[in-house]
Amino acid sequence: MTEFADKEFSFCSPLRSTIFISHDKKVAKACGVHISREGILVSSTERINQVPELDFMFLLQEYPDFSKLSEDEIFQMELKRSIYLNNFPKHTLRCVGDLYRQNRAATNNFYSLRFIRPERDLEKLLFEYLDQFTHNLIYLVDLIGNIKKRKLLYPIAFFLGYETSNEGELCKEILHDFHKLKKY
Numbered sequence: 001m002t003e004f005a006d007k008e009f010s011f012c013s014p015l016r017s018t019i020f021i022s023h024d025k026k027v028a029k030a031c032g033v034h035i036s037r038e039g040i041l042v043s044s045t046e047r048i049n050q051v052p053e054l055d056f057m058f059l060l061q062e063y064p065d066f067s068k069l070s071e072d073e074i075f076q077m078e079l080k081r082s083i084y085l086n087n088f089p090k091h092t093l094r095c096v097g098d099l100y101r102q103n104r105a106a107t108n109n110f111y112s113l114r115f116i117r118p119e120r121d122l123e124k125l126l127f128e129y130l131d132q133f134t135h136n137l138i139y140l141v142d143l144i145g146n147i148k149k150r151k152l153l154y155p156i157a158f159f160l161g162y163e164t165s166n167e168g169e170l171c172k173e174i175l176h177d178f179h180k181l182k183k184y
Contacts, residue, residue: 011181012036013133014161015058021048021113022055030111032058037126039097039114048111050099056113060125062089063132066156067139071149078155085159091125134181136160140174 015032019042022028030044040058048054066074077084100114115122136156143153157170164170 011130011134012041013130013137013177015040015060016161017058017060019056019058019113023051024049033110035060035126035129037123037130039100039112042111042113043108044111045108047104047109048099048102050102052098053116054097054099054113055094056097057092057094059090060093060129061085062091062129063136063159064088065132066136066152066159071152074152074155077159081158093122093125095122133160137174137177137181141178144171144174 012034013036015035017032019030019032019040020027021030021042021044028044028046028048030042030046030048033041033043035041040056069077095113095118096116097113098116100112102112103110118126137160140153140157140160143149143156153167153170154165157174162170162173164173
């Protein structure tokens with residue numbers, strides 16, 4: 001996670017989704033970075049203006065409980081990544097929020113979008129999504145310490161939004177998220 005994300009919200013999970021943000025009669029396209037119960041962190045080359053309320057929309061993907069899948073099932077999923085990523089159930093979420101904080105950089109801008117008046121359905125979906133992510137994160141930590149099953153680490157981590165191919169960096173990211181989880 002980026003240092004910026006750590007300062008924004010409570011426990012969050014990676015979010016691999018395109019976010020459409022409506023502001024000042026324009027629509028900006030951003031990439032999801034992280035999601036929490038309070039809001040989302042996005043990255044965009046487009047500038048998003050500070051307005052009292054923003055409308056934004058994105059897909060929230062459901063993930064299976066990877067600990068209940070066999071090694072063969074996980075490796076089959078890895079072989080057909082794009083098919084499985086596209087076949088996981090998805091929910092289209094339309095939200096109202098505000099631009100909580102922004103950090104402009106030379107190439108990408110990072111924006112924290114806080115949910116305002118989230119509907120009960122949104123709160124329920126976010127709780128279920130983060131709860132399942134937490135369960136899968138704990139399973140990833142178990143895999144780090146299990147030499148026999150460690151080969152499952154990369155495919156599961158990829159599906160959960162971790163994108164590094166360096167084993168040391170991947171373990172560092174997973175353990176960082178796990179330690180942050182323990183705080184909440």
